[in-house]
Amino acid sequence: MGDPNDLCAFLDDAWRHLQRGVADSRSPARYPAFATVAAGGTPEVRTVALRGASRSQSMLQVHTDIATSKVVALQHSPKAAFLVWLPRADLQIRITTTVDILTGSDIDQHWDRIPEGSRVSYGTHPTPGSLISDAYAYEKPSDRERFAVLSCSILFIDLVQLGVRHRRAGFSHENDWSGKWLAP
Numbered sequence: 088m089g090d091p092n093d094l095c096a097f098l099d100d101a102w103r104h105l106q107r108g109v110a111d112s113r114s115p116a117r118y119p120a121f122a123t124v125a126a127g128g129t130p131e132v133r134t135v136a137l138r139g140a141s142r143s144q145s146m147l148q149v150h151t152d153i154a155t156s157k158v159v160a161l162q163h164s165p166k167a168a169f170l171v172w173l174p175r176a177d178l179q180i181r182i183t184t185t186v187d188i189l190t191g192s193d194i195d196q197h198w199d200r201i202p203e204g205s206r207v208s209y210g211t212h213p214t215p216g217s218l219i220s221d222a223y224a225y226e227k228p229s230d231r232e233r234f235a236v237l238s239c240s241i242l243f244i245d246l247v248q249l250g251v252r253h254r255r256a257g258f259s260h261e262n263d264w265s266g267k268w269l270a271p
């Protein structure tokens with residue numbers, strides 16, 4: 088490690104891991120936990136695949152089915168949090184975001200890039216979370232109308248790195264990502 092007080096390098100590291108997550112399905116950053124808050128105030132968390140990470144736009148992207156609970160939650164409360172744990176780097180990345188649910192022709196380019204075999208993730212019948220009579224009593228047609236991109240604009244990034252002495256820092260959009268050290 089270089090200068091342990093270099094906030095900029097700490098944030099650079101986090102973005103490097105996020106971008107690797109998008110590019111490499113074996114990276115632990117590929118599958119963050121994604122948390123939302125349901126209409127009644129109950130927190131909900133699930134694994135998702137990280138499909139986009141743009142530092143210049145301060146944005147993360149996830150693909151989903153509009154019939155899932157996470158979309159219902161986001162329609163009610165458009166905030167979501169990501170959690171990534173990178174064991175080899177001893178780094179925890181927590182990110183809070185505000186989410187736009189993109190559908191329709193705006194996301195044609197995303198749909199076009201999804202392999203045929205993966206499109207069946209969007210359109211499960213009956214809808215995800217429905218009661219079914221046995222484990223396999225469902226079908227997975229691909230349904231373009233059910234596909235959505237969650238465009239997650241980053242508000243805050245909290246990094247914790249474990250070491251002989253831990254480091255923690257927070258970076259906010261409001262402060263143009265300048266960052267501040269925090270007690271771990």
Ligand SMILES: Cc1cc2nc3c(=O)[nH]c(=O)nc-3n(C[C@H](O)[C@H](O)[C@H](O)COP(=O)(O)O)c2cc1C
Pocket residue numbers: 118131132133134135136137149150151152155156157158215216
């Ligand atoms: C490794 C893994 C990756 C997943 N990726 C996604 C994803 O990218 N998008 C998604 O909507 N669900 C994904 N899922 C399924 C979700 O974890 C969840 O079961 C499903 O979306 C329904 O969640 P909800 O009812 O909370 O909305 C993934 C599950 C696993 C185990």
